Amino acid sequence: MSTAVSTIAVSTDLDLKADITVAGRNRLAVDDVARGVRLWRLAVALGWLDIRLRYRGSMLGPFWLTISTGVMVAALGFLYSTLFKMDLREYLPFLALSQVLWGFLSALVSEACTTFTDAEGVIRSVRMPFFVYSTRTLIRNFIALGHNIVVIVVVFAIFQIWPGWGLVEAIPGLLLWVIDSLALTLLLGAFCARFRDIQPIVNSVMQIAFFVTPVIWKPSQLGAGVDNLPFNPFFDLLEIVRAPLLGEGGTSSMTWLGAVIYSVVLCSVSWAFFVRARGRITFWI
Amino acid sequence: MADSASILVENVSVLFPLYHGSSRSLKKMVVAAASGRLAQDTHQRVVVRALTDINLNLGRGDRLGLVGSNGAGKTTLLRVLAGIYEPVMGRLKVSGSLNALLDPNLGMNVELTGRENILLRGLYNGLPKSALPRLEEDVADFAELSDFLDLPVRIYSAGMVVRLGFALATAIRPQILLMDEWFLAGDAVFMDKARVRLEEMVRSADILVLSSHNTAIIKEWCSRVLWLDQGRIIADGPAGDVLNQYLGLPAEQPVSALG
Numbered sequence: 001m002s003t004a005v006s007t008i009a010v011s012t013d014l015d016l017k018a019d020i021t022v023a024g025r026n027r028l029a030v031d032d033v034a035r036g037v038r039l040w041r042l043a044v045a046l047g048w049l050d051i052r053l054r055y056r057g058s059m060l061g062p063f064w065l066t067i068s069t070g071v072m073v074a075a076l077g078f079l080y081s082t083l084f085k086m087d088l089r090e091y092l093p094f095l096a097l098s099q100v101l102w103g104f105l106s107a108l109v110s111e112a113c114t115t116f117t118d119a120e121g122v123i124r125s126v127r128m129p130f131f132v133y134s135t136r137t138l139i140r141n142f143i144a145l146g147h148n149i150v151v152i153v154v155v156f157a158i159f160q161i162w163p164g165w166g167l168v169e170a171i172p173g174l175l176l177w178v179i180d181s182l183a184l185t186l187l188l189g190a191f192c193a194r195f196r197d198i199q200p201i202v203n204s205v206m207q208i209a210f211f212v213t214p215v216i217w218k219p220s221q222l223g224a225g226v227d228n229l230p231f232n233p234f235f236d237l238l239e240i241v242r243a244p245l246l247g248e249g250g251t252s253s254m255t256w257l258g259a260v261i262y263s264v265v266l267c268s269v270s271w272a273f274f275v276r277a278r279g280r281i282t283f284w285i
Numbered sequence: 286m287a288d289s290a291s292i293l294v295e296n297v298s299v300l301f302p303l304y305h306g307s308s309r310s311l312k313k314m315v316v317a318a319a320s321g322r323l324a325q326d327t328h329q330r331v332v333v334r335a336l337t338d339i340n341l342n343l344g345r346g347d348r349l350g351l352v353g354s355n356g357a358g359k360t361t362l363l364r365v366l367a368g369i370y371e372p373v374m375g376r377l378k379v380s381g382s383l384n385a386l387l388d389p390n391l392g393m394n395v396e397l398t399g400r401e402n403i404l405l406r407g408l409y410n411g412l413p414k415s416a417l418p419r420l421e422e423d424v425a426d427f428a429e430l431s432d433f434l435d436l437p438v439r440i441y442s443a444g445m446v447v448r449l450g451f452a453l454a455t456a457i458r459p460q461i462l463l464m465d466e467w468f469l470a471g472d473a474v475f476m477d478k479a480r481v482r483l484e485e486m487v488r489s490a491d492i493l494v495l496s497s498h499n500t501a502i503i504k505e506w507c508s509r510v511l512w513l514d515q516g517r518i519i520a521d522g523p524a525g526d527v528l529n530q531y532l533g534l535p536a537e538q539p540v541s542a543l544g
Contacts, residue, residue, distance in 0.1 A: 012368070012379070012381075012382060012383050013379065013380045013381075014368045014377060014378065014379040014380075015376075015377075015378045015379075016368065016371050016372060016376065016377045016378075017372075017375075017376045017377075018297075018371075018372045018373055018374045018375055018376065019374075038411070039408070039411055041408055041414075042405075042408040042409060042411070045404075045405060045408050049394065049397070049405075052396075053394070053396055056396055121388065121391075121392075122391065122392055122409075123369075124364070124369065124387075124388070125369070125385070125387045125388035125391050126367070126369070126385060126387075126391060126392075126409065127367055127368040127369050127385075128409075194304075195309060195310065195311035195314070196309045196310065197309070197310045197311055197312055198311060201311075279371035282369055282370055282371070283301060283302060283370070284304070
């Protein structure tokens with residue numbers, strides 16, 4: 001038996017100065033993201049692991065997600081199509097899609113808060129790019145979304161709906177989601193590590209957003225008020241993916257404009273905060 | 286890989302902000318700001334000075350031992366060298382590959398099998414895919430887990446967990462090796478074998494920084510000793526001299542107490 005140690009550690013060069021310029025901090029933050037991207041295989045493994053561990057010991061595993069979403073969509077679908085006096089055929093596909101997409105958004109926002117605090121042990125014992133934990137949160141939520149998509153597929157199949165080109169048209173929206181999600185995990189992850197009362201605040205904001213955003217009700221039910229919807233960032237971001245998939249002839253340019261503006265604001269705020277806070281996160285958790 | 290490893294620490298200080306109670310709450314900060322009490326609040330923030338004005342220059346072949354009582358800043362200094370705590374004052378420059386053995390169960394997940402844990406560790410270290418089979422073989426060989434390798438770590442005996450943790454930590458050979466004293470714990474039978482492996486790793490490293498309470502180990506492995514107390518360097522020099530000084534201290538106290 002050989003005791004020879006043969007695997008060689010990957011080289012790391014560090015140059016950390018306390019009093020550096022904004023440009024210096026910015027370079028370190030860019031470096032963090034670049035190294036984080038290179039560790040994508042770790043982020044994917046950790047994301048999968050989170051899902052596996054969350055559902056360990058259950059026979060269906062992550063498909064419990066699918067079932068609970070399915071039951072919820074069915075229950076809400078029958079109830080609200082009656083309340084809203086809408087045709088089930090028109091309402092249920094809308095609801096299934098909205099509910100699944102919103103589920104992704106709200107879980108992501110909520111889990112963004114614990115992106116860094118959950119990884120406390122690792123952060124304290126090895127130097128890792130913080131971007132890895134952001135990617136991990138993103139991947140975990142995309143895996144959950146992947147399981148829930150089954151609900152949409154089943155509902156669409158029952159009502160024989162085929163989004164066609166809408167599938168392609170939804171891709172730009174999804175890409176924007178990826179960017180925004182990463183920005184949000186960096187921002188909320190760091191901010192919630194510093195201030196521990198943010199997460200409850202974020203959760204109540206999401207609760208309110210769920211009711212004021214057309215998730216279970218249709219934008220058209222608002223009547224004349226529909227023109228004000230693009231001011232709701234949640235609506236814009238939801239609609240850029242949902243509208244093409246519903247085959248409603250794509251998203252209006254106002255919605256896209258809103259989505260892009262809100263995303264630019266989010267990314268700028270997030271980056272500015274991350275550049276400032278990156279070196280301090282370890283002290284906060 | 287860098288040609289020669291080096292560590293340069295210049296005037297590094299580390300301050301820990303102690304967040305407790307209201308400084309953890311955004312709501313209270315906002316209320317305090319609104320009522321003009323923020324300035325007062327900032328002053329009330331308690332800060333612990335974990336390290337003060339540390340200067341250190343290590344090059345190829347250096348074997349540094351860190352001694353000092355609990356809370357002297359030994360582990361904090363290791364974390365600074367590993368780039369985990371970024372200095373609040375001063376500068377840190379490290380070149381060469383680095384491995385810090387700080388947490389024996391780093392990233393180990395008890396729900397995963399031994400094999401999965403090995404692969405995960407490889408990913409944590411950013412190893413290329415091609416290096417993973419070699420890593421797996423090496424760790425499995427050393428930890429002697431045989432059939433248990435494909436079972437979850439949850440069902441391992443305590444000794445097996447220690448072996449796996451140790452094998453994982455020592456499987457990756459760095460130019461700069463930072464070690465906390467945890468690895469000295471372990472059952473006796475395992476220790477001999479562990480020692481051989483550890484010594485091999487220490488020998489192959491360009492720079493060793495070892496923190497321990499055990500002066501015998503420091504004396505054996507280190508050529509230079511840094512004595513820390515309350516975050517300050519008390520002495521830095523050849524192992525023999527500093528250790529004598531360090532060990533002399535407790536002996537002096539009873540005398541002065543008597544006198």
